[in-house]
Amino acid sequence: MRLPMPATTHRFLEACRRRPVDRLPVWMMRQAGRYQPSYRAVRADVGFLELCRSPELIARVTCAPIDEFGFDAAILFSDILVHLPAMGLDLSFEKGEKGKGDGGPRIANPVRTRADVAALRVPDPARDLPYVAAGVRAINAGLAGRVPLIGFVGGPFTVASYAVEGGSQGFTRLKTMLYADPDGAHALFEKLTQAAIVQIEAQIAAGCHAAQVFESWLGELDREDLERFSFPYLVRIAEAIRRTGVPSIFFGTGLSGHLERIAQLGFDVVSVDWRIPIDEARRRAPGVAIQGNLDSTVLLGPPAAGVRKALAICEAAGPAPGYVFNLGHGIQVGTPPENVKAVVDAVQAFRWK
Ligand code: CP3
DSSP states (O other), rough: OOOOOTTTTOHHHHHHTOOOSSSSOOOOOSSSSTTSSSHHHHHTSSSSSHHHHHHHHHHHHHHHHOOOOOOOOOEHHHHHHHTHHHHHHOEEEOOOSSTTTTTTTEESOOSSSSHHHHHHOOOOOOHHHHHHHHHHHHHHHHHTTSOEEEEEEEEEHHHHHHHHBBSSSHHHHHHHHHHHHHHHHHHHHHHHHHHHHHHHHHHHHHOOEEEEETTTGGSSOOOOHIIIHHHHHHHHHHHHHHHHSSSEEESSSOGGGHHHHTTTTTTEEEOOTSSSSSHHHHHTTSSSEEEEEEOOGGGGSSHHHHHHHHHHHHHHHHHOOEEEESSSSSSOOOOOHHHHHHHHHHHOOOOOO
């Protein structure tokens, strides 16, 4: 059976390839999540990892924001850490009552020594993560070709930060490892790179139409360490995605100072946060499409504030092909859904005069 697939000319995929579109495509990182009453209702009965392991629930929460807000792309509901148990790490998500870092990941046996790195197994997606591919197929059935589906993996540095620190505990242990045991750090990044590649290949084979690499915390490193400990691995992940033929998207924060260099890693699209004006980003990286730029915090204010900033970004991004509207980081818990709706509607109604 052949499922309906969005035309490869869907405006989101066209914008990723820097081709002209009828209007700007818009989606938002964390568009499925706790700001939505429908998501909270699903989570009332199941734990987060349980949700990530149920193809039926994955499809339900992935499709909900498409139905509710009309985004131009769906993103697979999963997490950048779902494969860590298969690698040998004891991952859990804390209940959300802990104040600031609520709902955060915890790893009971973090990676601290060379022996810990050596013991990590590269997962086999077909055996260890069958629910992800099954989820992709269920999502595409639910989307029925309305919008493309984005698959994703975590970047090696960002996944390593959780694996080594044992949770959202900062970056000191991982960064210390870079200097105290560079070979051990390379061995860890090598395994996480292999894990990322097999996972993204499996997601694309199952039916994802684009692939995003979440390297959220890479802005922690200086240029020398980026060149040494990150970029060579990211180049390999970008190459693996390129071989499949789907557009590749890089995401990071705090990296504006390295934009030109990141645009050379081989990704089709580079995401930017709100710390750089969008016109400057487009000028400095003309060879790639640009995604992002709206500070998600503005969505906590009155809807008119978000709409005003969103339209200013659309205007400043300019009419040249190759811009995908998005936030600079994920939608925050507590965001009023009507603010999301107002921004999506405004971006979709925007036209260049
Ligand atoms: O809608 C989407 O964007 C798709 C789903 C998605 C999730 N996590 C669901 C999730 C995606 C793409 C991710 C990626 C992810 N996971 C990143 C990179 C993106 C970023 O935000 O920087 C990171 C760093 C993680 C690791 C992670 N997962 C953390 C630190 C936490 C806890 C903090 C938080 O935001 O809740 C999670 C849990 C998580 N992942 C939730 C969701 C919806 C909340 C879990 C819940 O329902 O309680």
